Amino acid sequence: MDANIVVMGMESVGKSALTVRLLTRRFIGEYGDIESIYSHSFIVDGRAVTLNIWDSHYFQDFSADSSLFEKKVRWADGFVLVYSICDRASFNTVSRLIQTIKSTKDCLSADKVPIVIVGNKRDLHHRRTVTSEEGRLLALNTDCQFYEVSAAENYHSVLMVFHGLVDRLKDAKLTTKKPLRLKGIVKSMSAVFARRRTESF
Ligand code: GDP
Numbered sequence: 001m002d003a004n005i006v007v008m009g010m011e012s013v014g015k016s017a018l019t020v021r022l023l024t025r026r027f028i029g030e031y032g033d034i035e036s037i038y039s040h041s042f043i044v045d046g047r048a049v050t051l052n053i054w055d056s057h058y059f060q061d062f063s064a065d066s067s068l069f070e071k072k073v074r075w076a077d078g079f080v081l082v083y084s085i086c087d088r089a090s091f092n093t094v095s096r097l098i099q100t101i102k103s104t105k106d107c108l109s110a111d112k113v114p115i116v117i118v119g120n121k122r123d124l125h126h127r128r129t130v131t132s133e134e135g136r137l138l139a140l141n142t143d144c145q146f147y148e149v150s151a152a153e154n155y156h157s158v159l160m161v162f163h164g165l166v167d168r169l170k171d172a173k174l175t176t177k178k179p180l181r182l183k184g185i186v187k188s189m190s191a192v193f194a195r196r197r198t199e200s201f
Pocket residue numbers: 009010011012013014015016017018028029030031032120121122123124149150151152153
């Protein structure tokens with residue numbers, strides 16, 4: 001199975017930390033601001049799974065840059081939406097992202113879009129402003145999966161996030177979809193960057 005995943009959420013919630021943790025099992029601490037697509041293969045229930053994971057930038061107003069946002073959403077088979085348990089605004093953003101993703105995806109499949117909600121920075125529980133209950137409730141109301149993790153402290157919980165997403169992808173019967181070749185990804189990435197460059201001048 002081959003699937004495209006986008007990791008989204010406000011800046012500094014730990015999107016890169018989470019992605020790098022999955023890929024390298026390590027926590028580095030500082031990740032800079034590089035936007036990348038990584039390819040990662042692992043075995044789930046005896047089957048090889050390859051995920052193309054787009055560690056994406058956050059745009060303050062994602063509706064304003066809707067064509068780039070749409071491009072990401074259409075590219076993706078599944079979504080990892082990250083907030084920090086210490087940052088209420090980032091939690092609200094995840095809630096908005098879910099609505100926007102569901103309305104951007106085809107109406108017929110909108111209910112089944114594989115989305116995993118991740119409350120990160122669980123190690124900072126003394127600074128918590130979003131309760132686990134709120135995360136669980138949001139997931140329940142939007143038919144998403146929910147995990148609380150610490151990319152800083154723990155590899156296993158991060159692995160569970162992606163395993164959970166793979167389960168959802170199977171449920172969504174996306175396994176028969178023709179995989180997007182790397183060439184296609186590079187092409188869509190350069191289209192994104194070309195677009196961004198022209199916009200900033
Ligand atoms: P991004 O902007 O969403 O990609 O966030 P980063 O992955 O760059 O992380 C932002 C900051 O939060 C960095 O200083 C990380 O070291 C820190 N960070 C990420 N995950 C965790 C976590 O689970 N616990 C703690 N304490 N810090 C984290």
